[in-house]
Amino acid sequence: MTKVRVKGFKIFKDRHGRQRCYHRKTGHKIDLQKAPLGSAEFFAECEAIRAIADAQLVKAAKAGTLGGLIKSYFETEHYQNLAEATRRDYRKCADFLEPIKDTPIHVIDTPLIAGIHDKAAKKIGWRRANMVRTLLSEVFRYSIPMGLIAANYAKDVIPKRRPREQAYANRPWSIEERDVVLLRAKPHVRAALALMMNTGLDPSDALKLRKDQIDGDTIWGVRGKTGAEVAIPVGPTLQAAFDRIPKHEAETVLSSSRGEAWTYNGFSTVWHRFKTALEKEGVIAPGLTLKGLRHTVATTLREAGLDERRIADLLGQKTPSMARHYSRSANLADKNRETMAALEKEIERRTKTVKPTGKSVKPD
Structure with a gap:
């Protein structure tokens, strides 16, 4: 056919x-x-x-308007080279700005953008409002060299902070949650979850991972969102997960039950339906997300004592600050107790080696 x-x-x-x-x-x-x-x-x-x-x-997109600037930005090479998810988010932000697309360029200034930012926070939430601010900042930044606008009026608009009482998204999974999800998941879903759990790959990158990107005992790839290269060793646990993947003819490592490559929306739909059923049974707590598996890997590594740069390298992050963000829930109490004990021991040692005159002496 x-x-x-x-x-x-x-x-x-x-x-x-x-x-x-x-x-x-x-x-x-x-x-x-x-x-x-x-x-x-x-x-x-x-x-x-x-x-x-x-x-x-x-x-x-009329010339000389905010809508015209946004249209011009969407035609730039910078926008075209962004990750698909980022482009989709920017398009949603442009849809939010649709009612004011005819705003003349000459009236745009920082107070106006700050007002738009505030209104967005009330209507679509703080996180999406910050995305609107980011889009406008990129639009203005690329419009300045083209002579379309005088300055980046979004740069000095202060981003909204997450409400103090709001739990952060994508919390790490507990070991119990991981075990029950893997136990109850169907084979094709279990394979995808196991890959994300044992690599820290972003869900979209895991679903797109091709068979030819696995060379011997290493996964080679590029993170879709940042373009950063990743090289993930295939250890015994990950290899065991690979061995349990049902046979299929798709070029990707993972596939649906029909033997076809997963789409992100397709897998998300299956995952949401499966997760909701487990929540109703009370065997997992609310708030499990696919992205949370990436945070779980970062948190586990942080608790194991690895530094942020090494975590960032594994996750394909360009800066250690993102590794810190991903592992912010790490339980560092035990590690910090050891650190404090070492500090106290060193203070005690130095105290014993100082005479009343203040001059240091070598310990016996």
């Missing part, structure tokens, strides 16, 4: 095996009952949706 591909459209089978199709940029769906896949009606519907999308794009 010939596989139909149309640029700009996503064609797939849902979990019930039914064919689905939608336009990636606009999300407009095509009713394949009325316009069967590959038919003349189908291609006519595709062209109509493209025309609408192009018309909306032209209308959305």
Whole structure:
């Protein structure tokens, strides 16, 4: 059977095996009952949706406006080279700014951007508001050399802080939670979770990992979000997880139960349904996330005494500060007790080696 591909459209089978199709940029769906896949009606519907999308794009970006600046930024090489997830987040931020896209450039200043930031925090939350601020900062930064705006008016807007009472996202998993999830998960889901647990790979990177990226006892790759290279040794535990992966023909290491490469949305849907069922049974606490497995690896390494630079290298992070962020819940009490004991011992030693005159003497 010939596989139909149309640029700009996503064609797939849902979990019930039914064919689905939608336009990636606009999300407009095509009713394949009325316009069967590959038919003349189908291609006519595709062209109509493209025309609408192009018309909306032209209308959305007037020269000399905030919308125009954002459109120009989305056409830069910098934006095109960002990770897919980051581009998706920026597009969502642009959607939030849609009502004010016609704001003239000459009225944009720092107080205006600060007001937009405050309003965003109230409507879409502090985290997404900070993403809006980041997008505007990037838009202005790339617009200055082009002579489109005079300054980066978002740079001095203070980011919102996480509310003190709000638990941070992506908490580390407990050993008990890890064990029960692996025990209850179906083979294809268990394989994906085990890979994330034993490597610290970002979920999207783990799902995209190809078989040819495993050379002997090492996983070689590039982190999608930062472009940082990663080299992860395959130890006995990880090798055992690999050995239990069901056989399949996909080029990726992991696959769905149909033997096809996972999509991020597809795996997320399966994971959410599985996790919710376990929460209802009371065998895991709320708040488990796939990203939390990455934090679990960082936390475990920090508690084992590894420094932030080494943790950052394993996780594909460019700066140790991100390793510190990922391992911020590490239980360092025991390590710090040892440190304090060493400090007290050294103070005591130095005290005994000092005469009343204040001159140091060598210990016996």
